[in-house]
Amino acid sequence: MALELIDLSVTKDKHALFNVNARIEPGKVLSVLGASGSGKSTLLNAITGQLESVFTVQGDIVLNGKSIIEVPTYQRRVGVLFQDALLFEHLTVGENIAFGFQHRKNAKQSVAQLLEQVEMQDMQHRSVSSLSGGQQARVALLRTMASEPKAILLDEPFSKLDTQLRAKVREWVFSTVKAQNIPTIMVTHDAEDVDAANGDIIQL
């Protein structure tokens, strides 16, 4: 269940932004560092398949032995977490999480169980705008996990949380991906994040 980036390069105006080779084992976190503008978000976009047409991508991305570079975004099963939780305001907490489910089985029950794991068990019917930053981050994580992704990308997901919360949420995320054996790539500025990830590092 590994994620491989094989000679993955993105070019804009005949100028290559980066060329990456990496293999991320299940449950491991790859940290990607780089100055602003070096193409960190572009790398993530390349992996999710949402590059703008000014960019051309070469190389290959292999997930669980299958190449996904030609596969449309919504079929790649690569989850994303952004800086902002981006929860849907017209849905409750529980509905947000259920939104990620692949199949509609026992939605309520599974949601309750998932919320228990992050100590938010009574909040299933709350509206998302009443949640704190840390709670929102947790719900976003649950939603992404609910879709059973084969890989996860993190785009500086903790940078908007204060230091205390940061550590806790980070811990949840990392332990979750480890438990589920999901290869993860994290883009970050923060040295602590890199330390906690305890994995390979790529510098763009």
Add this chain to the structure above:
Amino acid sequence: MFNWQITIGFLKLNALLCLVVFASGTIGATNEVRFHAWGGSAQVNQYIQWVSQQVSQQHGITINHVKLADTSDAVSRVIAEKSAGNHHNGSVDLIWINGENFAAMQSNGLLAPSWVNGLANFSLTNPAENPAVLTDFGLPTNGQEAPWGRAAMVFYYNGAHVKTPPKTAHELMSFVVENPGTFAYPTPNDYLGISFLKYLLIALNRGNTDGLYRPATPELFAELTTPLWAFLDALHPHMWRQGTHMLRQASHMQRLIDDEVLHLGFSFTAAEIPSAVNRFDLPPTIRTYGMEDGSLSNIHFVAIAYNSPNADNAKKVVNFLLSPVAQAYKKRLDVWGDDTVLDVALLPDNDAQLFQVEGTHPSALPPSERIIMFAEPHASWTDALRNAWFERYGARY
């Protein structure tokens, strides 16, 4: 997610609606007769609805009353269809039509050819004794339009502001001079406006009116219209707004009387005055009367468009319009009050009884009042008069 069910449901309903609307079929030859008639009077509209109910019961025909702001809208429509080559499936079946629109449609081949004589009830109008049912503003109808109702020009005034109304054309002049800004007449584009001019023409040429029943030669025209122009030149500065804003339709005149801006007006339908009072559209102090020097009498008609796909049904409707029942109902004050074109003397007793007048109204023309009627001048005078008026007094809008 409930909201989505509702939303998707609404979208589906909307899509269905659109499908129905946009894919809906034709209105071609059905049992629907499209009657294009001026829609400015609620009374007429209600009468036409009654007619629709009657013919629906008797013949299974429905009438779609297309309410016009102006009869020329229907003329436009037929022209557009003719120019696009639509000669058999037009959207206009029956038109309520008056002099000039009739002349235009007839000369441009927009009307169905002679059909009126074939109607059973047409003989009830006694055309031999009443040639007025065969001419419209002096033009022979050629059987292309059927008479519907009859009118004579009457005047009305607001008794709260006017004690002695003028009874002749000359008295009218004195009245207007003494009461400036309280009188106005519509431009000759409106049939009441041109009729007012004809009335003045006849009244001012008293004793010398033979020429009006002959074609209008330039000399005759100049001779007979001299007193008319002199009269109008003297009249205009004392009219409403000093004659700088001419009314476009007679209905506007009635509104201004209700506003108590104008105090004297005139109309072709004597009964519409008490009708209006009953509807509170005119104050109860209104009184109706006829001019002593005579009134113009006028018949209004209905015609069938040349490209109507429902000509047969339309003829059945017209036949009903000419029936004693329909004509009597139309004459009732509480319905429309439009006089009949039938010769009541010819009718059998039980039919004639339908036309008995019941009750009076203080604002109505007193039943004892005898109106002196004179006939329409020769057709050529209408156009000549109108053009000359516009040349003197303003552009033709």
Add this chain to the structure above:
Amino acid sequence: MSPFERFSHAVKQAMILLLVFPVLAGSFGVLLPATGFFPALGFNTLDTQAIHSFFATPELVSIIGLTLFTGLGATLFSLVISIALVGIVYCYRPFSSTKRLLAPLLVLPHGAVALALIFLLSPTPWLGEWFPYDNYGVSIIFALVIKEVPFLFFMSQSVLAQSALNKELCGYYRSGLSLGYTPITAFLKLVLPSLYQRIRLPVFAVLAYAISCVEIPLVLGSNKIPTLSVAIVHWFNNVDLALRLPASVGAIVLMLLCIVALLLWRGSEQIIGRYYRWFVLNLNRTGGQLPLFILGTVSLIGLTVLILALISFTGVLSFATYWTSGSVFPEGITGLNWSVGLAAMQTPLLNSLILALSTSGVAVVVSLLALESEVVSRFMKRGGSSAYEKRFTLILFIPLLVPGVVFLFGLVWLQQLVFPERLWLSVGLSHLIYVLPYVFFSLADSYRQIDPRYGQMAQSLGYSPFRVFIHVKLPLVFPSIAFAFAMGCAISLSQYLPTLLSSGGQIATVTTEAIALAAGSSKRLNAVYVIVQGLMPLVIFLAAWAIARAFYARKTK
């Protein structure tokens, strides 16, 4: 590209076609008669006779002069007053709650407003020379300003409500205040330039409408010197059928007048722009504060009083028995005119609603798909998006910039040729041409502002672009959708000429009936229709507002 993306691109192309083609075809249908070709009346050769007779019209110079004067004048006054109103609402908190007061004027059709004004103001003696029917265009300008000020005001408000722009302008404004400028001055110097840039197209639409409007000059204007559009309508309707040819020439001249007016306006923008730059930089801390404040407050009070007076007067009139002009109240109350009116209105009301709901529904769907297509293209192209957007916006405005009189007659001719029997389709299409631009603009800003990361997130969760559209994007803009739908309905409900001409009068709506009755003599019945015409869109807006609230309210616990 997924099939959905291809579909939305196709819809966008269809939308452009829908907006441009009928207008072009219709205008062409006017070109032929203008050059003398009208076989149905026996004119079978191309010649310039019609052109000669048009230019031989007496008082033509006055007519054209009046048209330009009322068009430019009304637009100028409306703009200045709207700016004053926007200014005081922006700068002074207490005023901001008055934002919705002007809404009734916005949704009432032009003809109804003109009628209501006549009811209210015509018997007044001291207005005599100036209102109504004056020869200088004062009444026309007055009525147009009353209708267009709320329009420009609401357009400005929706521009200012965009969050990105709002933050930026708020920042400028606050800096201005802290530098010592009085509130209105700061508004004029720092906020207005950006605002004006963004409402230029609506202003052009107002200008084009003011030049080509028919209903208002018809009801209120002078009969001696009409505006060009009124003259054209009269010629088309005239008993002398040959006048249709110079009428077509007139329609083309009207079109040219619109262009001239737009060019004049643009020229003035340059000149005023120079002066304005000087004004912005002249270090005057209080420039414009007092005059604009007074203008804004007086206009606000004046308009509010006028709206209240119009509504209450028309309302009372519809129930009145006899009412002499001297007294404040009528002699009595009756439901007669309401029962007559409502009985007659059943079918037209149904028709109005069917047309409004279906055309607005189609417009909303088409606009959403076109916007989705645009967002996707923009995402793909990244650069050059704003030029593309500007071109597209211009195309959208074409039906609003070309006078209705010009292309509607030609459109009818085309419809007769192509599908003479599909009445509802014809009317629906002619409504759609007018509804679509407004609906699109009501949706555009909020849709374009959707954070693209929501879509990315949902796609990463496995939702295809179509499902993202339905489950993520639509809910995010739901309030805008509700509002745009209501707006579309209001536009459709107020259409007169399109309904009349496209259906040959066979489909009656409340608006067409109202104009037909306005030709009659019952003020009270007219008042009933005016009120119904105002209530219909109001009810729809209220429903839209309630639904939008319910959509979110359920979630807040």
